[in-house]
Amino acid sequence: SILPQQGDPMGIDSPLVDNEGYPRADIDVYRARTLRKRFHEIQNDHKALVHKIDIGLVEITATSTGIAREEQNHVSFQEPITPFAIIDEVFSNSPAHEAGLKEGDVLLRFGSVNSTNHRDFRAIAELVPVLAGEGKSVPITVRRKQNVEWGEVVEVKTLDLKPRPWEGRGLLGCHINKYTE
Known part of the structure; x- marks a missing residue:
């Protein structure tokens, strides 16, 4: 003993x-x-x-099997998706900028990371260097508000983000902050 x-x-x-x-x-x-x-x-x-x-x-x-890349831009609303983060800054010529992320985008999913398992963004912080090291991209789902002539339109998009070193700080080139409604 x-x-x-x-x-x-x-x-x-x-x-x-x-x-x-x-x-x-x-x-x-x-x-x-x-x-x-x-x-x-x-x-x-x-x-x-x-x-x-x-x-x-x-x-x-x-x-995902049987789902074309174009179809991934249309999110199914069968299960509610809760936002957990907001993109409050996107730097020019960064991986986030190249993927199409915009300031004000609300993060719904970051690969397999969502509102239930992000652990105060530690899950993203652990995942990003691994993806960058392997040269892989990650699908991220965002909710974006756009002003049009007749009012405001909300769209949900899935973007392909490839973390990598670039001339700025970090591997993404954006600042992610906690989302509060």
Whole structure:
């Protein structure tokens, strides 16, 4: 057993040495280090697997079977899509600009990332470098308001964004902020 005979159980962050710098006598230090090493290996494997799943979900979303690319610009309203972010700045000559993103676009989906799983944009921050490294693009669905002669028109578009290094900051070339109605 890795539990000490007295006191609190040994945890992942518990010191392996006593106050004087000697190995603790109440635990098997070698076994504790081995278990900690294995724990960190599993943690890293888990992170890598989550990245692979995200990429797979993006690919599945991007290559929906039986749907032509033109048809992807028309979003089905069978399931409600909740906005979660707004594009408040798009830089010239950036990947976002080339994809057709505009300031004021409301983000509905970013590949497989949506209002239920964006984790305060961490999901996007984790996905973008992976896509850029693999040279892959991601379908993003936006809601855009346009003023016309007779009033305001709201359209939903799916754009193809390819994250990559460019002459500005980041890999997208736009600023994404939290959306509030």
